[in-house]
Structure formats: C-alpha cells, structure tokens
Amino acid sequence: MIRKQSKQRDLVLNYMKQIHGHVSAEEVYDALNQSGNPISLATVYRNLDILSQMNEIKKIAHPVNGYVYDKTAEPHYHLHCVKCNQLFDAPNTYVRKLDIAMKAQSGWEIHSHSILFEGVCPTCANKTDEQYRNGN
Amino acid sequence: MIRKQSKQRDLVLNYMKQIHGHVSAEEVYDALNQSGNPISLATVYRNLDILSQMNEIKKIAHPVNGYVYDKTAEPHYHLHCVKCNQLFDAPNTYVRKLDIAMKAQSGWEIHSHSILFEGVCPTCANKTDEQYRNGN
C-alpha cells in the first residue's frame, strides 16, 4: 500500500515541523482549523499516526496528559514540570553508550532509550502559591 | 483528608505489592473480583490514585497502552518490548548523578528521572514471524 500525497497530510506535517514543544491531536486540529485550513479530527489522528510510522514525527506518552506528538522522531530527552505539566526538550545530547550497556546487562536487543526528568521549571519555581491560586 | 485505611484500599495495596511487573486499573479490578473480593471499578481507580499520592505505588505512562501502575514509587528504569508491548523493570540501579547534572545544565529543580529503553525482549527475539502470525 503505497501512500499518496494529500493536502491534509502536508498541512499536518508542516504544522508539526514548525511547532516548539509537543502537541496533542486536538491542538493540531484546532490550530489548523483556526488558520483557515479545515480538516477533520479523524484525519488529524490518521495523519499523525501515518507520519509517526514514516518516522517524520513521534508519538510520545505524556506523564499526565495522554499522548502528545513530537516534531521529530530523533531520540532525545525530556523535562516534565510537575507544576504546569508542560513537557520540554532537554538541552543535552543523546548518550548512545547507554543502549550498549543496557544490551549487555539485559540481553535485550535495544533500539533506543529516552530519559524523562521530573521537576519544576524556572517559571513555576518563581511563582508564589498565591499566583497559582489565581492561575497566573 | 484521606483516611489511612479502608477494606478496599487495603485490598488494592496488598494486590499491588505482590504483583510482578505493571498493571492497569482494569487488571486490578478483574484480579480482585476473581479472587472473591468484590470491588467496583470506580473504587479501584480512586484507590490507585490515592495510593499514588501516598507514594506507595506509582502511576506510569505506558508507551502504548495508556497508564499502568507500578508496585513501587521508587524511581527506576524500564524496558519496553516493541513486539509484545510488555514493560519490564531494568536490572540496573538508579543514577542520581544524572539529576545533579541536569539541574546544572537546565536550571530546573530536578526531583528524579526515569529511563525507558525500547527494544525487543529475548522471548520475542526468538520468535519467528510465523509464530507471531499465529499469536504464539
């Protein structure tokens, strides 16, 4: 089953390539529709899935908000803020050595790994409890 | 205010402490009901949530199967088999050094991290495509 090009798939891919951070299917749907590019939610889901299979993007499990999509399939690390729940890319580079070590220790065939750091982002760290209560 | 005890909460906690691996809320529900301990699904969800807040167990995002619960809240690493989708505990120990390093690099307050290795488990690696087709 060879894939055909489609207007909607291009829209989704272009959108994904320009985002910062990570987005849910619903966010992709809203953003495209609000920018004058009507697309149905089912099509968004189907294309996010297809683009993941094509290794253009990656579907990742958010620690608290279901699944989100990452603009790249290249393995890298994430920071999760437990206060605002946002997910950020970590500034360091991928350590392939860990895969070799884990293969030796476990006997598994290892493809890659991801590291998720949990903590509090600088923005949230500077907020008072008062500001949290008010949603600022 | 959460009470320390209830019959159902004890059932859920005892069950969690004796499992190997990771279970979904539905699995906890089924297991308890099948072992002659009637409990409702809503209560299972509520108690898994409460036990997570109490740091007795941990809710974790499974890379493909929604959320599952881990018998311990102690940070550790996981191996995910992309063929059978099972999640296993990794044999190595937690490297706290990574948290210090990430704090320095990112300016975040880091609480902990988790590493998820993706690969193929020994059992699946030894299966032929034929066996997969037949579900063995």
Place this chain on the structure above:
DNA sequence: ATTTATGCAAACTATTTGCATTGCC
C-alpha cells in the same frame, strides 16, 4: 481505473463524577 484519503457520525475505551448509602474514628 484503481486505490488511497477524507469527512462525518457512530462506536468504543478509558476514566471520572454525582449522589445516595455505608462504615470508620
């Protein structure tokens, strides 16, 4: 001409919530 992609609505799965009742402290 054939096959893949889309939109829509319905179906599903997982999880949460309201509320009346039960059971601890």
Place this chain on the structure above:
DNA sequence: GGCAATGCAAATAGTTTGCATAAAT
C-alpha cells in the same frame, strides 16, 4: 455524629471505525 469511602450509573474525554464521497496516481 460527622466525615470519608463505596457502589452504581451516568457523564465525559480521547480515539477509532464504517461507509459514502473526493482526490491522487
């Protein structure tokens, strides 16, 4: 007695699917 926990059913959120139509090769 008062507050937390439970069960049940209904509600919600997120995602998938069937099917008729449109678009791409």
